[in-house]
Amino acid sequence: MEELLLKNIRKTNYQNISVYVADGGYQALKKSLFMKPEDILNEVKKSCLTGRSAAFPVATKWSLTRQNSARPKYIVCNADEGEPGCFKDRLLLSRDPHRLLEAMIITGYTVGSQQGYIYIRGEYTNESQIVENAISQAEENGYLGENILGSGFSFHIRVYQGAGSYVAGEETALLRSMAGFRPSPGIRPPYPVKYGYLGKPTVVNNVETLVNIPTIVLNGGDWFSEIGNPDYPGTKLFCLSGNVNRPGVYELPFGVTLGELINEYGYGVRGELKAILPGGVASGLVTDLNIKMDYKSLAKVNSLLGPGVVIVMNKDVDIIAISIHTLEFFARESCGKCSVCREGIRAGLTIMNRFARNEAELGDIELLKTLRRLMYDTANCVLGQAALNATVSAIRLFRNEFESRVRNQSVW
């Protein structure tokens, strides 16, 4: 299918504004500045574009921010791509930075904001430099800054560099990080649309979501809504990695099967397939290649799409070791503020380490499931809620591997 998101990443020198403009760049911004903000909002609404991580309708988020009478308002682009296995935003930031800027300026114009921030993860220093350069070029050419293209509308964008924190990718934690505090998630509601950066109304969208905006403005919301899967229009970037012959970022419609993604695009599993994490380390393992990659289909099999991070594992992978590995990751990255998450992950690790030593009790399997339910119900943010997903799904799919590590009862 036609690429909407990756269409420019193979073009040379696209970071240079003259190349971008010669290829039709900033035309969507020009068009937008002649439109009424409510008309742009209406096109976005018609497009049915949803946020590419939690599937929240973009138009709703924008409209709530727009309606709010508090000033100033902020646009924050979440480019804190910290999810293990996720490497799609890096591609967009480094190869097509002006489109993101164009999208943010249009967003600012639509919701009535004059200041945008791009929060780029600390590890992406080269990408930050590329985006900084793009910002300077856009300012020099009148697309960004005061009185953009003589329209009277002013908008500024600044890069905010993270410093290595997974949980900062959660939107309330991200806003706290920008404000100079520890990046620990707050309690929602109030949502950022009402109480965001410095307590002001804030639109937080990620890179992949925003990059769709210029295309929607140029072609119209109806056009966009016809693309791909009718339930989730547009395309999705899938980051394919692990035991697969051709890892990479692939742009496909929602609802593509895991089999198509892995076999047709990834040229098949390296070795014999054991399991797949279809939505990153916070999702549940699956084994069925006929599963469709969309929010509803994955929810049905107790997993989730998340940011579209697909990690393939072959039969050489020890599922107990992998469960422990993901738990250790969450243990490191838990902000520690809520005790359910902080202690729950540690408890999970204690139990899992008993399996690793072949010293588990039969009741430990149920204990893990109970712990997961408790954390899902009571942890403050999705980190704690999802920390045991991979482990519990491993029990469901590979129960015999857990049972074989239960201590031999007869010794007692």
Next chain:
Amino acid sequence: MTAQDNKESNVIWQSNVELLINRLGKERTSLLPSLESIQENLGFIPEDAVNYLGEIYKLPVTEIYSVITSYKMLDTEIKGKYLIKICDSLSCRINQSLNLIKSIRDILNIQPGETTPDNKFTLEVVDCLGACDQAPVMMVNKTIYGKLNKAKLKNILNDLQSKD
């Protein structure tokens, strides 16, 4: 570091923080950029710098340390000239990152978190570097090295060894 070096680098980080605060403002929103700037200049954030920021932002130093310690890329201790971050996230783990970590330990004779006695290399095991299609990967200072194996790793480390 000699006393003279120390004085000079002090001047550099301080003037950079001043420039940054002039541009971004004295509010707490510029705290993380200030910390990042010091980290960039010195390779770590010394106690002097924390005290200095405490006065500027009118914050207790404990508050500043609480921010520093929530970020993996901010350090309170000096690191080696080459900071090796080897990724051990799931995609890299599946692609044998543990073998690479073992190789680095063997070659440099340091454990994760340690620095070589000549202060040349520090080894850190980190989470995803966002280059999973090239797994297993490592980052040395700002350069990413992908599709690593033992031989490739040896070459890279040898090259760095021979530089000063």
